[in-house]
Amino acid sequence: MGKSEVPFIEVKNLKVHYTSEGRKIHAVNQVSFSLQKGETLGLVGETGAGKTTIAKSILRILPEPPARIEDGEIFLEGTDLLKLAEDEMRKIRGRKIAMIFQDPMTALNPVMRVGKQIAEGIALHEKVSAREAEEKAKKMLEMVGIPGSRYRDYPHQFSGGMKQRVVIAMALSCSPDLLLADEPTTALDVTIQAQVLDIIKNLQKEFKTSMIMITHDLGIVAEVCDNVAVIYAGQVVEYGSREEIFDNPLHPYTIGLFGSLPDINSDVERLSPIMGMPPDPANLPGGCAFSPRCPYADETCKNTDVKLDAIDGTHSCRCLHWRRTAQMKAETS
Amino acid sequence: MKRRKLALALAACMMATVVFTGCGSGAKQESTQAAAEPAKEELQSQSNETMGEADTQTAISGGKADSVTVGIMSDPENMGPWSGMSQGRIAVLFTTYEYMITRENGMAYGVLAKNWVQADPKTYQVELYDYIHDAKGNPLTASDIVFSFESAIATKNYGKLSVIDSVTAIDDYNVEFSFNKELEIGEFENIMLECAIVTQAAYEASPDQMATTPVGTSAYLVEKYVPGSEIIMKDTGNYWQTDESLVHGTSVHNVSEIKFSVITEASQHTVALQTGAVDISNGVPDTDISKFGEGGEFSEGNAVGVVLDNLTYDVEYNMSDSSVFKEDENLRFALAYAIDKEGVNIGAFNGNGVTVKDFANATYPDYNPEWDNEEYYDYDVDKAKEYLAQSAYDGRTLRLEYISSGMSEMIAQLLQAYWGQIGVNVELIGYDQMMGQQEQYNADGFDILLKSTGSTDYIVNQWKLCWDARDYREITGGTANFVVDEELDRLMQAALSTDTYGPESIEAFHDYLVEKCYGYGVVEGPINIVHSDKITNVALDIRKQILPGACSYAQ
Amino acid sequence: MWKYIVKRLLWMIPVLLGIAIVIFTIMYFCPGDPAASILGNSATPAAIEEKRIEMGLNRPYMVRLLDYLNQVFLHFDLGTSYFQNQSVMSGILYRLPYTFMIAIICMLLQILIGTPLGITAAVHQNGIADRICMVIALAGVSIPGFWLAMMLVLLFAVRLGWLPPYGVGGLQYFILPCIANAFAGIASQARQTRSSMLEVIRSDYIVTARAKGLSEREILYKHALPNALIPIITVVGNGMGMMLGGTVVIESVFSIPGIGMYTTSAINNRDYPVVMGGVLFLGALFSLIMLLVDVIYAYVDPRIKAQYEGQQKSWKRRKRANG
Secondary structure, three states: OOOOOOOOEEEEEEEEEEEEOOEEEEEEEEEEEEEOOOOEEEEEOOOOOOHHHHHHHHHOOOOOOOEEEEEEEEEEOOEEHHHOOHHHHHHHEOOOEEEEOOOHHHHOOOOOOHHHHHHHHHHHHOOOOHHHHHHHHHHHHHHOOOOHHHHHOOHHHOOHHHHHHHHHHHHHOOOOOEEEEEOOOOOOOHHHHHHHHHHHHHHHHHHOOEEEEEEOOHHHHHHHOOEEEEEEOOEEEEEEEHHHHHHOOOOHHHHHHHHOOOOOOOOOOOOOOOOOOOOOOOOOOOOOOOHHHOOOOOHHHHHOOOOOEEEEOOEEEOOOOHHHHHHHHHHHO | OHHHHHHHHHHHHHHHHHHHHHHHHHHHHHHHHHHHOOOOOOOOOOOOOEOOOOOHHHHHOOOOEEEEEEEEOOOOOOOOOOOOOOHHHHHHHHHHOEOOEEEEOOEEEEOOEEEEEEEEOOEEEEEEOOOOEOOOOOEOOHHHHHHHHHHHHHHOOOHHHHHEEEEEEEEOOEEEEEEOOOOEOOHHHHHHOOOOEOOHHHHHHOOOOOOOOOOOOOOEEEEEEEOOOEEEEEEOOOOOOOOHHHOOHHHOOOEEEEEEEEOOOHHHHHHHHHHOOOOEEOOOOHHHHHHHOOOOOOOOOEEEEEEEEEEEEEEEEOOOOOOOOOOOHHHHHHHHHOOOHHHHHHHHHOOOOEEOOOOOOOOOOOOOHHHHHOOOOOOOHHHHHHHHHHOOOOOOOEEEEEEOOOOHHHHHHHHHHHHHHOOOOEEEEEEOHHHHHHHOOOOOOOOEEEEEEOOOOOHHHHHHHHHOHHHHHHHHOOOOOOOOOHHHHHHHHHHHEOOOOOHHHHHHHHHHHHHHOOEEEEEEEEEEEEEEOOEEEOEEOOOOOEOHHHOEEOO | OHHHHHHHHHHHHHHHHHHHHHHHHHHHHOOOOHHHHHHOOOOOHHHHHHHHHHHOOOOOHHHHHHHHHHHHHHOOOOOEOOOOOOEHHHHHHHHHHHHHHHHHHHHHHHHHHHHHHHHHHHHOOOOHHHHHHHHHHHHHHHOOHHHHHHHHHHHHHHHOOOOOOOOOOOOHHHHHHHHHHHHHHHHHHHHHHHHHHHHHHOOHHHHHHHHHOOOHHHHHHHHHHHHHHHHHHHHHHHHHHHHHOOOHHHHHHHOOOOHHHHHHHHHHHOOHHHHHHHHHHHHHHHHHHHHHHHHHHHHHOHHHHHHHHHHHHHHHHHHHHOO
8 A cells, every 4th residue: 555665654454443332333444554754645534434533543542431442553653652651652642643623613722821722732742941832832823824912812712713723833833743634624614724724734844744634525635635545434445646536436435425526517406415324333234334325236245345455556445346337437438 | 221210210219218318307307406495485383393302491501512514405695684585594594693582382582572561452562681782792772673673674575564653762771662553463473573683783884784794693693605605604602691591592502613505406415414514404305315314324423303394285275256166165075075184194295294183283382182183074085975976066177276396296296186086187287486476366277276384373373374364355355265254254353363362262263164164284294304413403493494503412 | 800890799789688678578577576585475465565566566567678778778787686685797797707617617628628529530430439439429418417417426526525516615616517517518519520520521622632642630630620610619609608608507416606596596586687687698798709709710711701801891892883
């Protein structure tokens, strides 16, 4: 999947489940992927597919009683994060890996001043005095387009978009090597989305940060990501570079995702969403998890445990019939 | 689903237990509080009784002690000579002040008064000792008597003093009292006992009208008062009456220091006696008394004195026009014969009280002992049922009203049970002290009243509390329980008037009342005083309060 | 902020006026006669009537009400007790220190024991510490104060003889009453702290803090607790107010002359001035405590402070807009 260099971050066979009311919810089922330094990987999928769980597993900030990392390895520059002691992990959080969350409205501590929340991380990870941390925090605020004079304001004094920018400033304040961005623009209006995305892109370029962008918005993927992993029911169902995925989606789910996008140019009365509902993670169907909804599924799909199949280059697909799909596409175009 | 149902069931059980134990502890609280505050009635009772083998006279010459601690139920709050009645106040009253006279064993003795004479039907003259001084040393003369009485009258706290027309000092040691009517039997003595005496000098010197720093003529002076907590009184060593033979019950001072400890919670009295924090108390709840008596777990070093209270528990029928009892004599008798008085005694007092044969009781000096041999609605269920059959009782529920303090509640329940036995349904209505005092004059509010009444001197004066229509006519049209009966009035007045008072008039009234059955007595209860062996003889005043100074102490 | 405080203080006046009118009316219509109480059980109706006239109890309602309001609000005189020869105010002031001591000590116990207990329970949810904490909380709520007080007396005063069973005096007299009284408070404090913390611990900003790499301890005390404080402070404020009102049961069991006993026995005696004065005093005290609590809120949660100040600002804005 990756190039021959040692990947910056490599997730191998990650398996995570939640226990709720005695039922086991399989959130992540043997997910593997890797990332090079400076690259951006997009994790695409519907809500509940397990994308956030993957990100939180990397940082090991899953709520431990209901959640449990059953199996897998997560290598950061060769070190398995899952085997680290808690205090070692703490040194990595915020420093080497940082996370931006989905809902800016609740991501900030409402009773602590905004500047302090940023400076807190700085003071924790870098051996600087309080004064210096404050200065650095102010600089970060400026970098995301918020005047440094607002250092002493409280979160409720900011709009949603500005709050998200604060969160970004907080995440990047210690120049992390990896940024986990969990749907950072979903909760914002469209006009602000573009702004925030720009800031992320610019900062990423400046600090040479690798990024995992979790999103369900293919537009964002197109703009920001180098590689894409399509997640369905806790599994990677298709993986490839941006070009490979956009030009030649081969998994019926991926095709469906593109298909359900409204096309500006065509005059369509109704959108064509993917039929059916995502599976209940506590009760996954046997065989291919997508088969109940797949228009091309047959008996073998329901019974066989499907593995990722390499197609060419970095492109791989978890479908028994990807060849047939490729052929169908060739015929119709 | 199952788990949820289980959780709900458990929650319901928990709530039920909480409710029931809550009720229980609430009731417990109520009953301990009830036991704790026997009504703020003037426990009018006969003479100065003592317990144990020794009689009154030896109490005076009994052993002395350095100090004693008395547990009392509530704080006196205001120890001034003429302030309103309260439970706490009567507990310390006789130790703090003296009156013109005192009563012992039915006899009146002068304390400040050397002697007195009735000059004419409406005038008395009293001679004082000429060497009286109060606890601070101020000499007391006739003008101080005048001052005390006039001040007391002005407070309007003493209805009995309203018959006084004027009090004048004839000379330094002689006072003349003139009244606006002819006094009845025992009335003069009661008036002499109504007003605490202080010197004008001491009273005016006090910043708060002696509320916290009383100065009487007794041997004791308040040394320390922590409101709500304790009062410490010391023998001044300077008591004015140096002639020992003239020192009577209430003035005896056998102990040098008296500490009154205010203990508001009844069960704490038990604790106090157990730990020895208190030497004597009349506040121990009935349920704990046996612990200190023979064979009880704390009988070592302690003793329980039992004396008959002078309150009688009486039944009074509502005799107003709208009442079922007004015309229905048979119903009145039916209920009277249905009560097993001895049963009530056992049920309420474990047999420690006595049944009575009159509206009042046998402890009065003018009680006729022959009544003990006569019938007095003696328990007879068949007779009761006969009367009931002949009556106009229509099966309705009768309301029995009582003041829910002390044993009244228990007695009311027993009465309810007895009347239930002959087929009369009775509903109980209990009121607190304040409500009860008001509701007893509400003719529509009850059918039967259970009251406890008593007097300090003569039997006729206890009768007077219910049957003297002159006192109640304005409110009820007749006696306290609405009786309009000229013959009753005539007999009552005959028994009270000094001219006609005597065995005959007493007999006449008693017989008439028995015949008419407007009301009758049931039982008389006991008072339990728990004390340590330090005290060999307990002395009580006329209100059955402990007189620490007059007790005798072990040597 | 000052304007807010002043506004609240001014609001207290109509509140107290309302309390005075209500309590006066209740006592007026309450059956029972203080004159009869003063004169005793064997007083004749005539004597009682005379006493009533002397006490001014026969005047019409409005006259007595206006007289009372005039006395309290214009002359700041709470009146004189019918029974004691003492002004109500001095009676209250004499008893306030006792009640205050108990209230303060209990409050401290409540905060110092209850809060850590609740935090521990929340942090170790469903663990041993949580179970123990919840059992203690259940016990505290279920055990009647009266019973607990007597049990403590029997154990420590009677059996062991270490502490006095009742009364007032030095500090040792306050130990048992405070323990008995604080128990329920500690329990409710622990429960409130626990549930408040549990709510907060699930918040997104806690995840953010963790993602920053802060230690659990820092997260707890710098991020979780400050946010959980609002309901906790409310419980403390309420509890303090109620305790200052006087805990009648404890005062009764231990014979402590506090405000609770004062007002309650005044009710039994129909000592109107004391009852009304006591209620008014408590009302004023409670209002002040609530004000204090609300001011503390503002310092704990800046959003609330903004709310208080915003009310003026928006008023000013509207005024300017309307010219």
